[in-house]
Structures are given as structure tokens and as C-alpha cells.
Amino acid sequence: MPKAKAKPAEPKQRKSDRTRDEFKAAARRVFARSGYLSAKINDITREAGKSAGTFYLYFTDKEDLLRALIEEFYAELPHNIALAGNGASDPMEAIEDGLRGYWNAYQKYQADIVGIFQAAMVDPAYEQIWREIRASGIRMTAHSIRRMQDDGACPGVDPTLLASALCGMVEFACYNWVSRRIDFKEREIEEEEAIQALLAALRGTLSYRPPAAKPARRRIR
Amino acid sequence: MPKAKAKPAEPKQRKSDRTRDEFKAAARRVFARSGYLSAKINDITREAGKSAGTFYLYFTDKEDLLRALIEEFYAELPHNIALAGNGASDPMEAIEDGLRGYWNAYQKYQADIVGIFQAAMVDPAYEQIWREIRASGIRMTAHSIRRMQDDGACPGVDPTLLASALCGMVEFACYNWVSRRIDFKEREIEEEEAIQALLAALRGTLSYRPPAAKPARRRIR
Amino acid sequence: MPKAKAKPAEPKQRKSDRTRDEFKAAARRVFARSGYLSAKINDITREAGKSAGTFYLYFTDKEDLLRALIEEFYAELPHNIALAGNGASDPMEAIEDGLRGYWNAYQKYQADIVGIFQAAMVDPAYEQIWREIRASGIRMTAHSIRRMQDDGACPGVDPTLLASALCGMVEFACYNWVSRRIDFKEREIEEEEAIQALLAALRGTLSYRPPAAKPARRRIR
Amino acid sequence: MPKAKAKPAEPKQRKSDRTRDEFKAAARRVFARSGYLSAKINDITREAGKSAGTFYLYFTDKEDLLRALIEEFYAELPHNIALAGNGASDPMEAIEDGLRGYWNAYQKYQADIVGIFQAAMVDPAYEQIWREIRASGIRMTAHSIRRMQDDGACPGVDPTLLASALCGMVEFACYNWVSRRIDFKEREIEEEEAIQALLAALRGTLSYRPPAAKPARRRIR
DNA sequence: TATGAATGAGTATTCATTCAT
């Protein structure tokens, strides 16, 4: 038949991309709702309004899908965290900027982070990824700690160890407060209130200076 | 687990008790090794050197087994934590005692705690249990925070919120450092070193006093 | 079956409907051959030429499958029985029409009826269903009995009790003669012969008039 | 040690018999309560207050146990039925005696009969046994029918076929009314009332004489 | 004899993945 069709090459590519994105968006919703581990492939395809088979045209696996989420997340992470902290000359400010950066990233990439965290529990490959994500935060935090220590604050602790603890605190608070809504079922936590609580801990820890003459602990009464 | 199944008759004899304990011990090893969620009933029976069916003479479920672990854990928890902190008159001392208590309990009941934590990700009933376990620690910590605030320290933060963050920090550090051995693959963390790092954060946070004239954030130097 | 499980999504397409019907047909063959209680899911899938998992795309259970059979059976039952008896003005004719209706329904839905009957032995929910199916027949029969009693026949008996006995007779004869082929292994029973035997009992019972002066039982001759 | 023990050979034998009987009694209770097919070996041993292993000292099987029940039942059956009917010279009286005999036997051996009936659904060997039990009743009933037919009553029906239907009626009524308590949940059926209903059917059927000039059924309107 | 803990074959069920249309 003589009807010369215009090659729809471009639009096709587009459509395919769109479907892929729809899957990712659906997965984010599902992961946020019921976690990565208990999410069934079917839950995701249903959420995406696609059929079961279609999923495998775009991803090989639930893990593959998670990997795709992570990539996006990775691509934007620096904007939220690393860059945020970079500008600040004052270590305390750097820490606060870092916290706010992480908090914002967490809001947006909740599903990804929970996904990685849960996958890490079961799959060593994801444990590695999780460790890497943590690592950059820890490195930054440790750097600030070291600067504070140079100034005489919080002496005698391994900066990396302390950084690991503090980053974990932030991470875990996000998980508990934002994703699982644990601990505070009865009331909504205000975003700023939450940040202030974390900030109080960070600030206190980093600026701690032991009293001049430290009395022996548990001295004889 | 939400549907309360009738527990199996639970043979009470000597031999029977021993087998039940063997299963619990085997489960602790398996959970510690590969986590609760990915553990198969078969993994546990094999580890216990028992046959598949035997498991069901003692437990109805993997969940039921976890419940049994928790009970034991619960029974001993107060000795390690609550009682520990009770004697101390000084809030800082109470916090330190609580930390050491939790740390010790964690060493011993690692598998249980990880099990509950993982089960909580997937099963609301365990989320509830996990929340309860956290609650007692949070309550105690919040109490100490309030006492410090009465004294003028760490002002302007919701004690419960801050307590939740700090308890999470301890919990999560135990998980990362002890159970997953994340962050510090290259070296063994000394127990005392780990405790000191956590203590530094707790002490700093609780005793923080803002500088007399609080300067505006990010003022020009 | 007491716990109402959510039925699987129940694909509605053409192909899917056919498969569902194939399962029902296969189940009817299997139930007729070896009874409902001893039928394994596997027997049915094999008979249907499908794989194990496919069964669960269409039914949650063996019970669910039986329920599906019953529905079909229920839908047609009135055509065979109730309507049949409705037109007849003479109670004896109503009874005969009812009998022929039930007989025909039984031929077609043997497997369903046997299934319900067997399931009722083990599961109270099916006992209820079975009771309901019986109830309509009993009600109709009792009605005819009452009309005959108004006319002076078979006096002094509870119509419902008698109806229950007579309906049971028909039911059980169908079971023994048609489904189990008991009692008459050596020869084929002609359909009409069987019906005539049942009819003889029904007719005799309903038209019975006690002899005028009832002699004492077991008097000396 | 010089204490010469008396050989407890006799008592031992007694004890063993007693245990066996306890199992049989327990089984009767369990079968009557929940049917033969759904009864687990464990249900029976628990009901008997014995341990699981002990069961196998006395029986090889649940079937073996059922066989033992049947034997006892068989041994007494003639007293209740066959002998009962034998004395009567009048066929109607023979039928009534037979009915009362069966009814009494059923009360006592409910569990056995239900057991055989259910086992027959699943196991051909028990189908055979069931058929045999039925056979003697059918033979007797057919005999009475033949005598009535010689007298001109209920003409034109195969006596055995009719007997099978009538015996089935009685059997099934016992099952429904006594064992399953179906059809009459709301009220207790009086024993005599039940017997009278069955008797009405038997009497009517056997004494039926077609009206002199039988009009064509469904004549032209 | 009696016990009851242990066994393992048999069965049901789930769900990621494939493939004909």
C-alpha cells in the first residue's frame, strides 16, 4: 500500500522511556508503601497499570529495577548533600547543611534508600552499595569532627567511629520518623522540629568540651 | 502471626525441652548468619540436626520461633538495662549505665534483635513489638534529658524526640558495628572504643549549653 | 472455606474462561471417579492437562472449586425440579415430576452433589449448603404430603419428617445406584426401572390409607 | 533377690485387652464426634489417654481399628435385626421388627456405621463391607416385598430394587437424623416419632394397591 | 507394655519468569 509512513523512531524511543519511568515511579510508590523485600513484581506491574510480561521488557529483576532507582538517586545525591556542605567554612555549618541536604534527599528518595537498606540485609551486593552511600556522609562528617577536635572539642574519640554513629543516627531517625512513622504515631512530627532535634545532638556532640577537672566517675560516696 | 494459632502441644519433658532449646540456639546462629527474613525453616532444622517435621512439634512457624526468642530476650532485658540505670542518681551516669546495659544485651541477643527488626519490616505485629522494646529505652532516656534540661542543658528540644534519635543511634550502631560489621571491615572495633564513641555523642548532646549570645546563623564573619 | 479468602483476580478473557471451565470439567471427572475428599489438587490439574500452579490462577482451593461447581448446579437446579413440579395440579403428579427432575439433575451434576455431600462430612460450611439444597426438596414434598393428608391419606405423620425420609431415599438411591453402582454390580439398572421403583415407594407412601379397623399388632391368629 | 514373684500372666492378658477396648471406645467417641475420615490417629490416642506409639501395639492402622469395631458390630447385628425379623410370620410385622432392630443397632453402633460408610467412599475394601452389611437387610426386605406381591400388593416392581431403595431410606434417615442431626436442628426428634414416619413409608409402599381402573396419566385436557 | 520424640513422604501453595499471541 502506498501510504508512506513516517518513521516513528523518535516517539518510539520516547514511549519506551516513558514506560520504564512509569515502572520506576510505581516501584517507588510500592516500596514506600510496603517495603522492598515484601514487594512482589506483580504489585509493581499492577501499580504501574502494566501487564506482568511487560516488566521484563525493561528490567531483568526486582534487583535490576532497584539498581535503576539507585542510579537516579546517585545522580542527584551530590546536589543535595555534598555540594551543600562544601560551601561552608565553619564545620558546624557544614554539618547542618549536610543534615538538611540528607533530610531533603531522604524525603525524595525514601523508597530508594529503604530499598537499598532492605536489599542489603539479604544480598551482599547491596550491602556494598549501602556501605558506599554511607561512606561519603561519614567521610564528610569525620572531616568536620576533625576540625572541631583541632579546636579542642570532643577530644579522644576516633572521628570516623563517631561520624559513623552520628550518620547512623540521622539515617535511622529518617527511617523511623519518615518511613515507618514509628515512635510518634499519635502526632505528626513537624519537619523543622525533627531537624532541630537531630541538630541538637550533632551540635552538642561536636562542640563538647569536658569540664576542666573531671571528677572520677562513681567516686566513693 | 496476627492470626493467633494454637501453639502445638509443647511437650514438657526433659528431652523435649532440650530439643526446643537446640532449635532456639540453631535459629540464633542462622539468624545471625543470614538474617531472619531469608532464613528458611529448613536452614534451621538442618543447623539443629533435626528433620523437617520435628520443627513443627515445637513451633508453629518461623514467627512462633522468633516469638520464643523474644520472650527469653525480654526476660533478661531488665537486668541489663532498666535495673542498671535505676541506681544512678546522676542523669549522665544513668545514661552511661543504660548504654552499657544495652550494649551487653545486644551482644547476647543480637539474633533476636535483628530478627525482630527484620520481621517488623514485613509484619505489623512485629513492628508493634519492636516499637515497644524501643519505647522503654526512649522513656528512660527522655527522663534523663528532662533532668538535664531542668539544669539548663540542651534547651528547646522535645525530650522524647531527642531520646528517639539517640536511642536509634545506639541501636543502629550496634547493628552496623556488631551485626553487619559494616563501616569498619578493615579493622576490628574494640568494644570499649565503640562504647566511648557512643558515650561521647550522648554526653555531648545532653550537656550542651548554647553559647551565651547566640549569633545569627550564617552571619558574615 | 469458613474463612472467606479473597478470590484470585479471576482473569476474564476468553481464553481464561475456557481454562476455568476446563478445570471445572476435569474436577467433575475426578470427583465422579474418586470422590471429592480423596481428590488431590494434582489429580485435577493433571486431568485438566495443566500445571500445578495454574490451578491457583483460577481457584484458591479445592473448596473454592467445589463452590464454583455448586454455583452452576444451583443455577440450573430450579429448571429441573422446582419448575417441573410447579405445573402439576395433582400432588401425585407433582411428586413424580419432582422425582424425574431430581433424577435428571443428578445425572448431570453427580460430581457436584457427591462433592457437597462429602465435603459436608468434614466441613460445617458445606453441611449448611447441603442442608439448604435438601430443604427445598423437602419443602415441596411436605407440601404434597399435606395435600394428600387433607384428602385422608397417610394420616398421623409429621409431613416434614416423612418428606425428609422420602427425599433421603431418592437422594441415597441416586448415590448408590448411579454414583457408586453399589447393590447392582452384576447388572446395569435401567433408568426407567429405577425411577419406577422409587415411584412405587412414593406413590404407596402418599396414598396409604390404613385398613378400616386396625387390628391389634401381633394378635394371635 | 529372693522375692519370688507370682507370674502375672493372666492379669497381663487382661490389661492388654482392656487397653485395646479403651482404644475402641475412644475411637467410637471420636468417630461419632467428627467422623471417621477426618479423625486423626492422634485424636484417638489423646481421647484414649494413651500415647501415640501405644496405638500401634494394638492396631496396624486406623482401618484396622475400624475393622475391629466392625467385628463387634457384626457379632451383635443378628440379635438386633435378623433374629428380630425371623419370628414374624406376617411380612409387615417382619418389616417393622427389622426397622426397630436396625434403629436400635444404629443408636449403639453409630460410629461404626458412619465409619464404614465414610471409609467406603475412599477405600474399595470398605465399599465391599458396606455392601455386605446392606445386602442382608436388602435380602430380608426383598423377601417381605415378594410375599406382599404374592398377595397382590405393589405389583410390577423389582423387589430387590425396591428393597434397596427402602433400606437406603432407613439408613440415610438414621444418618441424617441421629448422626448429623440435619433437617431438624430446631427441635429434638422423638425416637418413636421418627420410627413412625419411616414405618408409614414402609407400610404404605408395601401395601400399595393401584386403583382398579388406572386412568392414563396426563390425559388430554 | 508404654512412652513420646523423631522421622520423612506426601501435599498444598506461592511467585518469578517465559512465551505464544
Added chain:
DNA sequence: AATGAATGAATACTCATTCAT
């Protein structure tokens, strides 16, 4: 590209039966 029906390997669970004590 998309569909959704079909697959079957993996796993959980039950229960009759054995056996060391």
C-alpha cells in the same frame, strides 16, 4: 511493544508411623 496465561521450582506444613528408652 504489550499482553496475560502458563509454568514449575522452591518452600511450607501435616500426619501416619517408627524406635530408643
